[in-house]
Amino acid sequence: MKIALIGGTGRVGKAFLRQAINGGHQVRMLVRDPAKIEDIHKNAEIINGNARDLQCIENTVSGCNAVVSCLGTDGDNTLTVSVPLIVQAMKSANINRVITIGTAGILQARSNPELYRFQSDESKRTMTRAANEHLNAFLTLKKSNLQWTIVCPTYLPDGELTKKFRFEEDYLPQDGKQISAEDTGYFTYQVLTERSFICKRAGLAY
Structure with a gap:
């Protein structure tokens, strides 16, 4: 398989x-800073x-079979800007499969499934900017008609x-507290x- 990898210099990307x-x-990586290449x-x-x-x-996705994006929020609106572009480029290149890395905050809250976790008392974070960025990415993929997955x-x-870890569709495994970047990349x-x-x-x- 030939994989287009975006955000490959971060911990999960590596x-x-x-x-x-x-x-x-085969992997083709889009890299902002080649100095980070190991x-x-x-x-x-x-x-x-x-x-x-x-x-x-x-240029990155051309000729690939799937796209994996490990982009983070980068302290700005990177996901809001880049994910629609990824969808556009994939459709132009007739690529259907895409996997992105999200956050547990955009899973459904067990206490109130009508809310996302970051909107509920299940989330310990007081700042919601990053979660909203990931939510924008999720909503973009959801309406894209692509075969998407958000880890x-x-x-x-x-x-x-x-x-050795637990996983669950649309919810965080009960009492889940952490997961390493290595196991996230493996999953x-x-x-x-x-x-x-x-x-x-x-x-x-875990």
Whole structure:
């Protein structure tokens, strides 16, 4: 499989990339800062550019079978700007499968399923800017007619790859507190290769 990877220099992006390369897949990465590229990226094709630029995204996804975006909110409106561009570029290139990394805040609240977690007392965060960014990405994908999946980890500390975690459709696993970036990247790779959670959010935690 040839995979377009956006946001591959972050912790989850690097973890996903390791899985994809080790699995024998071709990866083309869109990278803003080539200085962040480590040795593991030597087996990936690099496109130097910005996810806020449609032409850069089109160059990255062209000829690929699937798109994986590990973009964060970047302290601004990166997701609100870039996700519609990713959808546009994918449709132009006739690519259907996309997986993005979200946040547990945009899963449904168990206490009130009509609310997202970040809108309920289940969320401990007082700032909602990042969650709203991820919500905008979710709503864009939901109306896109693409085969999307949003992987929604809870708190993401550094940690080892365990391959032992819980996941649940549209909700955070009960009492889930954290999940490592390594296990999140591994799960994202499994979702891609197993074609699971199509048009679903996947809550992820230990």
